[in-house]
Amino acid sequence: MDYTSVIYAVLSMGGIGLFFAIMLALADKKLKVEEDPRVAQIEELLPGANCGACGLPGCAACADAMVKGDVLATACPVCSEESQHSIAKLLGVEVEKGERNVAVVLCQGGHSNVVQRADYEGVATCLGISLVSGGDKACEYGCLGKGDCVEACQFDAIYIGEEGLPIVDREKCTGCGACATVCPRNIIEMHPVSHHVFVLCKNHDKGADARKVCKTACIGCSICVKNDASGGFKIDNFLATVDHEKYGSTMELPTDKCPTNAIVAVGYNDEK
Amino acid sequence: MNLIIIFLSAAIINNYVLVQFLGICPFVGVSKKVGPALSMGMATTFVMTLSASVAWLINHYILSSKTGLGLEFLQIVAFILVIASLVQLVEMFIKKMSKPLYDALGIFLPLITTNCAIMGVALNLVTKEYGFIESVVFGTSAGIGFTIAIVLMAGIREELELADVPKYFKGAPITMIIAGCLALAFMGFAGMI
The missing domain is CATH 3.30.70.20 (Alpha-Beta Plaits)
Incomplete structure (x- = not known):
């Protein structure tokens, strides 16, 4: 049985993968965009289900809009009251309970x-x-x-x-x-x-x-x-x-x- | 002359979306407005060109049995790897260079990864045994063809907002019918080459 093609396959795919991994890692360093750290923090607090219930395309977009002030800290109808409070705290605002x-x-x-x-x-x-x-x-x-x-x-x-x-x-x-x-x-x-x-x-x-x-x-x-x-x-x-x-x-x-x-x-x- | 034929063939006569029915997802998903449709087309063209050239290099020097190591069975896996990494790269690049464009493309930029038209280009250029320059032209023109199709569709759908569409045809059904009509129209080019 000829194992060379197996070895070649593993080596070449591994090589290509490694090459792109290194390239992406470098690009990540080089092309890093300074973001408001709060965006990432808020994204952590959001459910991460990308359900779209807030009307925005995904949780990342929602977190971004919250920091920009486009939507309220309570814009996510899915996340718990606790995380809503933590988000509000991050943004430095109070949670105002609207009428039920x-x-x-x-x-x-x-x-x-x-x-x-x-x-x-x-x-x-x-x-x-x-x-x-x-x-x-x-x-x-x-x-x-x-x-x-x-x-x-x-x-x-x-x-x-x-x-x-x-x-x-x-x-x-x-x-x-x-x-x-x-x-x-x-x-x-x-x-x-x-x-x-x-x-x-x-x-x-x-x-x-x-x-x-x-x-x-x-x-x-x-x-x-x-x-x-x-x-x-x-x-x-x-x-x-x-x-x-x-x-x-x-x-x-x-x-x-x-x-x-x-x-x-x-x-x-x-x-x- | 050969390159012009490749361009016409990939962009219009064998249009990836309307004749070969690849890349339908973004074609329907991002064709509500002309602006985002155009930028989606541009981004796809860019990724297609890049992935076509990288796919050619990888195929020629590593996978091909004539010039490489004879690993043709790895084509699909290798190309998926290439496309996924390139899309990541393009995403980072656009985010750095043009935040508004990044925001406009939104979720559809990562979705280019799963655009089968790009995979189709990479696999086709291998079966057609193109050279490097031909592959790059092939990738670009396939991207231009995709852009033509998606912008045409977006233009029609913008007009359609004002049209009196019967209740049960509103939304997805009429979109499918229009895509069908466009595909029929593009069938008229068949046989030109």
Whole structure:
């Protein structure tokens, strides 16, 4: 057996490897760029998963942006509070806790309120049901109740209640927004925990049509707009919306005359 | 004359992206805007030229059975080593020389390592038995071909932002369709040489 080619192979590959290794080592010395040492330190503290949750391409870019001041020290939503504090310390800033967001389910179309127009038998997910000619409920805007949001929640903060609608545990909710992302109907929105008054409907149909499919639909009658002094309520395409900057954090409803009780103070019970 | 034919062949007629379908990853990944696409093309051209010349040297003096030690079976491993080291070198160089370009290329600069068009150039110049000068021209023109393809694509995609694309064709599907159309257009050059 001829071993020469084996020896040649090992030697030549080893030689090439060594050559490039030395070249790179030299280049590293020669072409070294003086960097802010904090960038490397912060990069150590970041998870290093390059997940992109901060909106930047990778942890190195995030660390760089933190040092430059383009993003906050808390820009990484993945890393622990501890490392966030250490990063803030490195940057010489204080961690300011912004107000916590919680998920709000903007639909009241449970079993007793909404008209059921068909029986659905198939893949038991909201996404699946939403693909089949608009779902089994007559309302084409409302919650489908199959619990994709429950599946998505990592913190057991959302569950399907008796009415077949998801209920958010405002204590447990971390505001990650996973449920809002998976909801095929975009019923779930993230709002600051101090906001309480919401229009729990997303139906943009005309009043009569909306009323036909759900007892608690917003029919766009604008009673709330007329009775609300703050000017926070607005009717947009047959649906009332609240602007909390104007309406504030109060739990008081703008009016008790909402004909369908679509306007509700969310989180009223658990803080009373 | 021979060099001109090599240039035309590598850059246009046998365009690495649109005719041989190599290097599709950066072709789709960095073709959202013309600016970064152009710098990606430049960086790739640079690495291709360098790696083509180094690959020729290594092949000629070490791997080839005629002029070297007869280690052809190590081609792929050796070329991977060459390309990976060169990309590292280029990355350090660009970081030192032009920080804005480094930032613009971002994650795609290290990704040149895994650009199979570069590997394709290195392997092709061996099978075509080019000389050193021919190899360098081959590498450069393959890089220019890559740049042409990626810039064309980026230009079309910039225009596409304003177009009324049907809902289900938005994003990746329409990109694939356009890449297909471009490839069809480049098929028109086939047989010129």
